Amino acid sequence: xxxxxxxxxxxxxxxxxxxxxxxxxxxxxxxxxxxxxxxxxxxxxxxxxxxxxxxxxxxxxxxxxxxxxxxxxxxxxxxxxxxxxxxxxxxxxxxxxxxxxxxxxxxxxxxxxxxxxxxxxxxxxxxxxxxxxxxxxxxxxxxxxxxxxxxxxxxxxxxxxxxxxxxxxxxxxxxxxxxxxxxxxxxxxxxxxxxxxxxxxxxxxxxxxxxxxxxxxxxxxxxxxxxxxxxxxxxxxxxxxxxxxxxxxxxxxxxxxxxxxxxxxxxxxxxxxxxxxxxxxxxxxxxxxxxxxxxxxxxxxxxxxxxxxxxxxxxxxxxxxxxxxxxxxxxxxxxxxxxxxxxxxxxxxxxxxxxxxxxxxxxxxxxxxxxxxxxxxxxxxxxxxxxxxxxxxxxxxxxxxxxxxxxxxxxxxxxxxxxxxxxxxxxxxxxxxxxxxxxxxxxxxxxxxxxxxxxxxxxxxxxxxxxxxxxxxxxxxxxxxxxxxxxxxxxxxxxxxxxxxxxxxxxxxxxx
Amino acid sequence: xxxxxxxxxxxxxxxxxxxxxxxxxxxxxxxxxxxxxxxxxxxxxxxxxxxxxxxxxxxxxxxxxxxxxxxxxxxxxxxxxxxxxxxxxxxxxxxxxxxxxxxxxxxxxxxxxxxxxxxxxxxxxxxxxxxxxxxxxxxxxxxxxxxxxxxxxxxxxxxxxxxxxxxxxxxxxxxxxxxxxxxxxxxxxxxxxxxxxxxxxxxxxxxxxxxxxxxxxxxxxxxxxxxxxxxxxxxxxxxxxxxxxxxxxxxxxxxxx
Numbered sequence: 184x185x186x187x188x189x190x191x192x193x194x195x196x197x198x199x200x201x202x203x204x205x206x207x208x209x210x211x212x213x214x215x216x217x218x219x220x221x222x223x224x225x226x227x228x229x230x231x232x233x234x235x236x237x238x239x240x241x242x243x244x245x246x247x248x249x250x251x252x253x254x255x256x257x258x259x260x261x262x263x264x265x266x267x268x269x270x271x272x273x274x275x276x277x278x279x280x281x282x283x284x285x286x287x288x289x290x291x292x293x294x295x296x297x298x299x300x301x302x303x304x305x306x307x308x309x310x311x312x313x314x315x316x317x318x319x320x321x322x323x324x325x326x327x328x329x330x331x332x333x334x335x336x337x338x339x340x341x342x343x344x345x346x347x348x349x350x351x352x353x354x355x356x357x358x359x360x361x362x363x364x365x366x367x368x369x370x371x372x373x374x375x376x377x378x379x380x381x382x383x384x385x386x387x388x389x390x391x392x393x394x395x396x397x398x399x400x401x402x403x404x405x406x407x408x409x410x411x412x413x414x415x416x417x418x419x420x421x422x423x424x425x426x427x428x429x430x431x432x433x434x435x436x437x438x439x440x441x442x443x444x445x446x447x448x449x450x451x452x453x454x455x456x457x458x459x460x461x462x463x464x465x466x467x468x469x470x471x472x473x474x475x476x477x478x479x480x481x482x483x484x485x486x487x488x489x490x491x492x493x494x495x496x497x498x499x500x501x502x503x504x505x506x507x508x509x510x511x512x513x514x515x516x517x518x519x520x521x522x523x524x525x526x527x528x529x530x531x532x533x534x535x536x537x538x539x540x541x542x543x544x545x546x547x548x549x550x551x552x553x554x555x556x557x558x559x560x561x562x563x564x565x566x567x568x569x570x571x572x573x574x575x576x577x578x579x580x581x582x583x584x585x586x587x588x589x590x591x592x593x594x595x596x597x598x599x600x601x602x603x604x605x606x607x608x609x610x611x612x613x614x615x616x617x618x619x620x621x622x623x624x625x626x627x628x629x630x631x632x633x634x635x636x637x638x639x640x641x642x643x644x645x646x647x648x649x650x651x652x653x654x655x656x657x658x659x660x661x662x663x664x665x666x667x668x669x670x671x672x673x674x675x676x677x678x679x680x681x682x683x684x685x686x687x688x689x690x691x692x693x694x695x
Numbered sequence: 696x697x698x699x700x701x702x703x704x705x706x707x708x709x710x711x712x713x714x715x716x717x718x719x720x721x722x723x724x725x726x727x728x729x730x731x732x733x734x735x736x737x738x739x740x741x742x743x744x745x746x747x748x749x750x751x752x753x754x755x756x757x758x759x760x761x762x763x764x765x766x767x768x769x770x771x772x773x774x775x776x777x778x779x780x781x782x783x784x785x786x787x788x789x790x791x792x793x794x795x796x797x798x799x800x801x802x803x804x805x806x807x808x809x810x811x812x813x814x815x816x817x818x819x820x821x822x823x824x825x826x827x828x829x830x831x832x833x834x835x836x837x838x839x840x841x842x843x844x845x846x847x848x849x850x851x852x853x854x855x856x857x858x859x860x861x862x863x864x865x866x867x868x869x870x871x872x873x874x875x876x877x878x879x880x881x882x883x884x885x886x887x888x889x890x891x892x893x894x895x896x897x898x899x900x901x902x903x904x905x906x907x908x909x910x911x912x913x914x915x916x917x918x919x920x921x922x923x924x925x926x927x928x929x930x931x932x933x934x935x936x937x938x939x940x941x942x943x944x945x946x947x948x949x950x951x952x
Contacts, residue, residue, distance in 0.1 A: 300784070
């Protein structure tokens with residue numbers, strides 16, 4: 184297991200991206216909130232509406248707020264054209280800006296409301312115009328309180344920016360999400376330490392400015408502002424130095440197999456001389472649309488997922504017919520090229536501990552119906568919303584005592600600890616064999632097949648170099664090889680590997 | 696105060712706030728150079744009437760003429776620079792040193808007050824010119840109000856209006872500052888209108904006393920006339936208080952002698 188101190192120095196580019204994103208969001212929030220606060224201080228109605236809206240935004244979980252901007256921006260393409268980015272910096276900036284509004288706005292409005300009425304009367308009495316009163320009296324006297332609001336906003340924003348990873352914006356969330364999925368706790372800790380350190384540094388620096396404003400010490404105030412500016416400039420410079428021509432962007436969803444395959448694809452492309460970039464830990468729905476819009480170039484998706492979620496089909500025409508229909512549909516409707524199938528299936532399946540299944544006399548989903556009312560079923564966060572679950576539930580008439588959501592890697596732990604009796608497992612998961620799990624048979628064929636497919640965005644669909652580099656992967660990965668690689672990443676003993684190492688081993692196993 | 700030109704004219708001024716009538720029809724002329732005290736109980740409308748002069752309050756009906764011009768037609772910022780305003784809250788700007796507080800009016804007009812002039816203004820209110828660099832929170836209450844007066848005088852106003860200017864001060868400071876203002880009034884040739892609820896202060900400082908009750912002026916007399924029993928019941932009720940105090944003090948002195 185990597186030591187956290189070895190990982191931290193490698194997070195420089197993530198830190199730079201994190202700083203630029205957070206600073207942009209706070210800067211934009213200030214540009215919006217401060218004029219709004221001035222307006223609100225002149226009109227109680229405006230104050231009530233703006234504070235109400237900003238509070239409402241706060242009640243939306245940050246993760247959901249970030250995700251909501253993807254469909255919003257996608258629909259806005261009708262107005263602004265196809266060039267509008269739907270993933271990455273823009274939606275992350277918009278969501279975090281909304282999030283940062285409330286503390287700035289609330290502190291600014293409160294500061295103005297609490298100004299000494301005598302001082303305001305004097306400002307009018309000596310003949311100040313509205314603007315003079317704002318610039319000479321209200322703004323300087325409110326500044327320390329507004330700065331306190333900016334401090335709060337900064338700490339929140341730096342924390343919430345780790346979630347930008349899920350919509351494809353590089354940040355210090357990348358190591359956290361990657362580490363969570365692969366149970367690499369050093370990586371999680373490194374990401375947390377870095378973002379917490381950044382938040383503390385920002386908080387202290389802004390505190391210096393706040394005190395400078397309160398003491399009316401110009402040296403302290405401007406010194407603090409200068410250090411903040413230097414930090415942002417350094418981050419911008421570091422980011423600018425790293426970015427050149429558009430790289431090939433490879434996506435991975437939030438489970439180990441996706442991280443491994445992304446590394447496998449990336450290694451092959453790099454060997455062929457392409458510059459690549461990884462967008463790890465994306466939501467499943469985001470990945471599909473992102474490839475269609477060329478925000479992401481390469482992903483691995485599964486036939487059953489595309490069939491039910493995007494073709495909106497509930498029937499099961501059989502493995503080959505399904506694949507052919509998807510291939511045709513992706514090309515015709517999205518311009519996405521399905522390069523081929525990797526050779527293994529990662530199907531949804533229901534799994535139980537072998538001894539528990541024997542005890543209850545369960546071997547198939549049909550057997551499960553009778554005992555289900557006494558059992559708890561666990562699924563990944565999206566599972567109980569997915570058509571696959573609804574199809575199985577309705578086909579067999581399954582009624583469980585309860586349903587619980589777990590992050591994919593924790594589902595297996597839940598099964599071992601008894602927090603779930605049945606889980607929605609994945610057939611390529613190495614832990615099925617390692618944990619002595621029984622995959623329940625599906626005699627009614629309610630679950631579709633889930634062949635892993637290599638998807639290329641419209642942008643690179645015709646790129647012969649990319650196609651040549653990736654074609655050897657087609658049909659090359661057996662389910663056994665994939666399980667072994669997955670287990671290597673998911674296990675928690677000394678043999679645990681990084682996704683990159685597991686990908687290299689998988690390449691050897693597959694003979695490519 | 697004979698045959699002086701009117702500097703201020705209240706013409707049937709009415710001020711209503713919702714259902715409450717604070718000023719219920721005031722008509723009154725104030726001659727240039729006079730020192731007028733506006734006296735009444737709390738809620739009699741005296742502060743509201745005063746604030747119509749520099750348009751901190753706009754009359755619901757009627758008009759206020761300053762130097763012959765309707766104040767509502769003047770640019771409020773420019774009008775307020777011609778009218779020195781001193782009030783109980785003082786309202787020094789806590790983020791400016793004393794000198795900048797004094798110089799704010801001219802600064803707003805685009806004029807930079809030289810340090811000598813600031814020193815002179817501080818000297819006028821009997822403060823050490825070195826105080827110009829101090830921050831307001833380093834001053835005592837009395838010193839702050841002296842700075843408030845200096846700030847009001849910095850723009851060389853034609854008219855000084857004061858709203859309970861000494862209300863928050865201790866009696867010794869209060870008497871000293873009252874006398875100082877009266878002295879400056881004479882020396883600088885000001886016209887002064889002072890709102891106070893203290894009839895003794897009004898009688899001692901002003902040369903004309905207007906008594907307000909329920910939003911109207913119920914008496915308009917010289918101090919001498921008021922002491923002679925003129926002005927009606929309300930005014931005499933207010934005069935009775937300091938008179939009785941003075942008589943009791945005199946009686947005590949008599950017993951001691």
